[in-house]
Amino acid sequence: MSWSQETRSRAEEILGRYPEVRSAVMPLLYLAMREDDGLTADGMRQVAEYTGLTPVQVESVASFYTMYKDAGVGKYVVSVCTSISCHLLGGDGVLAAIADEAGLSPGEIDRNGVVFVERAECIGACGGAPAVQVNYELVEGVEPESSRRLCRWLIDDQPAVVGSDRMQAEFGGRRSFEWGPTESEGATGPIPAFGPYGTAEPVS
Amino acid sequence: MTDRIITTRMEAHPEDSNTMQRYEATGGYETLRTALAEMAPEKILEEVKAANLRGRGGAGFPAGVKWGFLAPAAPRYLVINGDESEPGTFKDRQLLERDPHQLIEGIVLTAYALGVNQTFIYIRGEYPRPARRVQRAVDEAYAAGYLGDDILGSGFSLDITVHLGGGAYICGEETALLNSLEGRRGEPRLKPPFPAVEGLYAKPTIVNNVETISNIPWIVANGGAAFDAIGPEGSRGTRLFSLSGHIERPGNYEVVMGMSWRDMIYDIGGGIRGDRELKCWIPGGASAPWLMPDVLDEPVTLDDTGRLGSMLGSGGVIVMDETTNVVAAALSIVRFFSHESCGQCTPCREGTTWLQRILERIVSGNGRPADVDLLLDVCDNISPGLRWPPAQTTICPLGPSAVSPITSIMTHFRPEVEAMIRQGVPAGV
Numbered sequence: 001m002s003w004s005q006e007t008r009s010r011a012e013e014i015l016g017r018y019p020e021v022r023s024a025v026m027p028l029l030y031l032a033m034r035e036d037d038g039l040t041a042d043g044m045r046q047v048a049e050y051t052g053l054t055p056v057q058v059e060s061v062a063s064f065y066t067m068y069k070d071a072g073v074g075k076y077v078v079s080v081c082t083s084i085s086c087h088l089l090g091g092d093g094v095l096a097a098i099a100d101e102a103g104l105s106p107g108e109i110d111r112n113g114v115v116f117v118e119r120a121e122c123i124g125a126c127g128g129a130p131a132v133q134v135n136y137e138l139v140e141g142v143e144p145e146s147s148r149r150l151c152r153w154l155i156d157d158q159p160a161v162v163g164s165d166r167m168q169a170e171f172g173g174r175r176s177f178e179w180g181p182t183e184s185e186g187a188t189g190p191i192p193a194f195g196p197y198g199t200a201e202p203v204s
Numbered sequence: 205m206t207d208r209i210i211t212t213r214m215e216a217h218p219e220d221s222n223t224m225q226r227y228e229a230t231g232g233y234e235t236l237r238t239a240l241a242e243m244a245p246e247k248i249l250e251e252v253k254a255a256n257l258r259g260r261g262g263a264g265f266p267a268g269v270k271w272g273f274l275a276p277a278a279p280r281y282l283v284i285n286g287d288e289s290e291p292g293t294f295k296d297r298q299l300l301e302r303d304p305h306q307l308i309e310g311i312v313l314t315a316y317a318l319g320v321n322q323t324f325i326y327i328r329g330e331y332p333r334p335a336r337r338v339q340r341a342v343d344e345a346y347a348a349g350y351l352g353d354d355i356l357g358s359g360f361s362l363d364i365t366v367h368l369g370g371g372a373y374i375c376g377e378e379t380a381l382l383n384s385l386e387g388r389r390g391e392p393r394l395k396p397p398f399p400a401v402e403g404l405y406a407k408p409t410i411v412n413n414v415e416t417i418s419n420i421p422w423i424v425a426n427g428g429a430a431f432d433a434i435g436p437e438g439s440r441g442t443r444l445f446s447l448s449g450h451i452e453r454p455g456n457y458e459v460v461m462g463m464s465w466r467d468m469i470y471d472i473g474g475g476i477r478g479d480r481e482l483k484c485w486i487p488g489g490a491s492a493p494w495l496m497p498d499v500l501d502e503p504v505t506l507d508d509t510g511r512l513g514s515m516l517g518s519g520g521v522i523v524m525d526e527t528t529n530v531v532a533a534a535l536s537i538v539r540f541f542s543h544e545s546c547g548q549c550t551p552c553r554e555g556t557t558w559l560q561r562i563l564e565r566i567v568s569g570n571g572r573p574a575d576v577d578l579l580l581d582v583c584d585n586i587s588p589g590l591r592w593p594p595a596q597t598t599i600c601p602l603g604p605s606a607v608s609p610i611t612s613i614m615t616h617f618r619p620e621v622e623a624m625i626r627q628g629v630p631a632g633v
Contacts, residue, residue, distance in 0.1 A: 017365045019279070019322065020405055025387030026370050051387065064389040064546075065370030067329045079330075083291040084490050085448035085522055087536040121373065121540050122291040122490075123330050126448035126520065127455045136332050164333055176294045176446075177456050178218050180302050183333055192332035192368055195339055200332070 003046055007035045010198055011050055021051050025061050029068050030197045034189065038071025067136075069190060073116040074109050076154045076162070077190040078102075079133040080147075082119055085126035090143070094130045095119055097144035101151040115154055116190070127176030135187035137164045141173025161186045163203035209442050210418045211458040214302040222337050224344040227305035233350055235425040236309050240316065240358035243424075248317035252420065254428025256440045261285055261376070261413030262489065262518045264506045268428075273400035274318055275408040282320045283404060283411045284311060285381060286327040286334070289373040290489035291540055292520030295444040295456050296414040300327065300334035303418070304341035308364065310420035312350060315362045318410060322363050326381055329369040339366045373544035377600045378411040380546065391546045392600035415444055415519075436462040439505035443519055449485070450477045450525035459504075466500040469523060480525040484616060488517025490537045491605035493592065494524075494612035513592040530617045531624055534609035535563040541606035552603030555586040559606060571625035580614060583607040 003011070014027045028050055032043030044058045051058070062068040069077065080098055082091040095117075099105060102115050109116040125131035128140025132147060134154065142150065150171040153159075163186025168175070185200040187193035193200035213230050214221040227233065239248060253268030274280060284307070288296040299307060311323050325342075327335045342364050345351045353361045367385060369375050375384045379393035382404050403409020419441060423431045432440050439461035445468070448454045452474030459472065469475065469485065476482050484494045487504075493514040502508055509516045524533060542556035559582055562575050572578075580590070587594040587604040590611055594604035613621055 020386070022387035023367075023385060026384070027368065029370070030368070053387075061387060061389055062370075064391075065329070065372050067371035082536065083540050084486075084533060084536045085292055087533065088449045088522070088524060088528065120330075121543050122289055122293075124288055124294045124297050124328070126292050126294050126446060126522070129448060129454075133330065136330050138333065174454070176448075176454070177298045177302075178214075180214065180218055180222060181220055183336065185336060187332065192329050192335070194332050194335050194368060196366075200336060 003031075003035050006198065007031055010196065014196060015050065022053065025051050025053070025058060026065075027197065029058070029062050030191050030199070033068065033191050034197060034199055036071065037189070038073060039068050040071060067192070072109060073190050074113040075158065075189065076114060076134055077116050077118065077136075078151065078154070079118050079120035079123065079136070080106075081121070081123045081125065081129070081131050083122035086130040089129040091130035093144050094132065094142055094147045098132070098147050098151045101148040102155065110155070114158060115151065125176050128172075128174050134162050134167060135190050136192045137162050137167065137187050139164065139167045139172045140175045142171060143173065146171045146173070159204055161188055161201050161204050163187070166203055207442065207460050208458050209422045210299060210303070210306065210415065210444060211456075213306065214298070221302050222304055222341065224305060224341065224348060227303075232305055233309055235421045236312055236350065237356055239313055239424055240356050240360060245317045245319060248313060248424055251423055251428035252317070255423045255431035257416065257419055257423065257431060258439070258506060259413055260415035260443065260519065262290065262491075264516065267412060267416055270400065270412070271318060271410060273398065274410055275401045277408050278319075279322065280318065280320050280408040281404045281410070282311065282315050282318060282323040283381065283385065283409055284323065284325040284414060284417060285376060285378065285411055286325055286331070286414045287369055287376040287381060288331070288414070288518075289328055289376050290491065290518040290520055291537065292448055292486060292489050292522040293446050293518040294448075295446050295519060297331060297334055298456050299414050299418050299444070300331065301337050304338045305345065306418050306421060307338070307414060308341055308345050308350070310417040311364065312355065312362055313420050313424050314410075314412070314417060316360055320410075321361055323365070324385055324404075325364060325366045326375070326385055327366065327368055328375070329371050332368070335366060335368055342366060372546075373540075374546045374600070374602060377602070380600070381411065382409065389546070391548050394599055435460045436503065436505050438507045443516075446520045447473045447523070448520070449523040450480065450528070451475070451523040452477050461505050462503050464501050465495070465504055468504055468521065469500070473521075473523065476523065476525050478525075480527065483524045483526045483528050483530070484612075485524060486520070486522040488515045489520040490522070490540060491601070491608055492517045493608045494616065496616055510593070530613045531563060531621055532567050534613050535560070535567055537609040538563055538606050541602060545602060549598035549603065551586045551597045552606070555582050555603060556606045558582050559610060566621070566625055569628050571628065573625060575625060576614070576618070576621060579610050583610050
């Protein structure tokens with residue numbers, strides 16, 4: 001199977017940003033995840049073709065990083081930070097609450113394929129600890145109770161696009177710093193929401 | 205005296221400090237315009253050397269000296285390290301989100317000084333919001349003629365590519381970052397050769413932190429001597445500290461270095477949450493050894509903190525109050541390094557794993573009397589002699605970083621660790 005015309009255009013555009021094609025491996029892996037709703041063997045073969053590598057070389061790169069996830073992670077990756085600053089302010093309790101609300105252990109996905117819960121290492125929100133990310137969109141200053149509501153909202157409402165500002169307003173508390181102007185865009189899936197990847201859309 | 209350099213605009217204009225319109229309205233890109241018209245590249249290098257600006261990423265190496273090492277071969281590259289991942293650190297996120305044009309102007313000035321025509325901004329994958337802000341600012345800068353071909357009619361050209369990581373702390377180490385940017389596993393390289401000689405695509409490359417480069421427009425506008433007049437010798441300029449943990453007012457604070465830790469924690473940070481007692485703090489991110497209240501009146505400088513057996517590192521100050529279970533805190537840090545070890549070097553790969561397992565059994569109430577010595581023995585295999593600065597048996601300093609929390613609790617809280625093992629009961633957090 002080959003990629004859609006849109007994905008192929010994005011791949012060409014991304015390849016043009018680098019002096020050597022191999023540098024496009026990581027962005028193309030995100031395109032592959034978007035195309036197939038997760039990283040697949042076929043997706044990695046496509047990336048290999050674009051970059052002149054073997055599929056095994058591409059897999060070797062993908063497996064090194066935490067964010068290249070296979071199709072089994074569903075619609076929302078919920079990353080709960082328990083690194084030191086979040087640990088000191090109750091991050092482990094937030095992780096337990098979210099896992100309990102979803103009926104999961106960290107590293108598991110619910111049976112409807114909606115929510116995947118993971119214990120994350122430092123997400124750079126230490127001043128607003130404890131913090132979580134949903135599809136890498138940040139929510140700071142959460143508590144066990146508010147994080148349960150966040151989890152329930154994802155499972156029940158299944159929003160098409162998740163954005164930091166809305167989640168922060170509904171479920172968040174203290175922030176690391178004043179965030180400045182509102183962001184209109186959010187994430188459409190468990191891939192960082194970034195224009196060149198086609199993964200950022202206006203928050204619904 | 206100047207007490208703010210890099211957060212001035214975002215403080216004055218919180219509603220739109222990230223936009224081109226606000227940046228230009230507050231004097232932005234004027235320095236670039238003047239520099240491209242009137243300054244030779246060597247003159248900028250001279251000013252940055254005179255500023256004695258030390259890198260803000262963690263190692264504290266003088267930026268001007270680093271630039272001076274850049275080998276003459278072409279092409280050459282400038283890479284901005286925005287892979288901020290050191291636990292306790294969230295300052296670059298604020299600079300990326302709130303004043304991306306300041307970074308871009310710093311990049312163009314730096315690239316002009318170094319004869320670079322291609323820059324990469326490597327932003328950690330978990331920072332999509334900062335990355336969107338930076339990409340929008342880059343697009344605006346291209347449209348306004350501050351990037352691209354023949355910038356402002358100077359004949360100088362520069363392209364910027366924003367690159368997202370894939371989730372790996374180790375890519376903050378500059379050679380791992382370069383491997384990652386080349387589309388490889390983020391495994392650190394042996395040095396030498398240093399990136400300034402053989403970096404990206406084996407070409408001469410300068411890797412600088414976001415905060416470091418955000419200082420460049422001010423330095424070029426005001427002169428290196430003006431920067432060198434701020435703060436104590438060896439710690440010139442301001443620094444954006446991230447305060448977190450059991451502190452009343454966590455956040456990022458741009459301050460002139462040289463104040464006491466007491467001022468930092470009690471005045472700026474508002475003291476300890478709930479008026480509790482301070483137990484200890486980490487002065488420069490999770491890699492740094494912990495400091496005790498008896499040194500609260502020591503000055504906050506790079507060299508003084510090094511003399512105390514720790515480091516200012518990434519500027520992440522993590523405060524722990526009297527209720528802290530230090531073994532559980534050490535476990536959180538060790539688990540981080542165990543998770544983030546790239547696996548190349550045996551002492552780090554195996555050592556961090558074993559440290560985590562031993563701490564887990566102590567925290568869960570199953571510690572053994574021999575575990576105290578065992579922890580120290582494993583640490584000694586990662587970093588022989590357990591001295592500061594740490595000896596290294598590994599390619600990069602990640603392994604020795606995992607030793608810091610262990611030596612800290614063994615030096616300062618050994619009776620607590622032993623009591624926890626003796627009592628054999630699960631400890632609260």
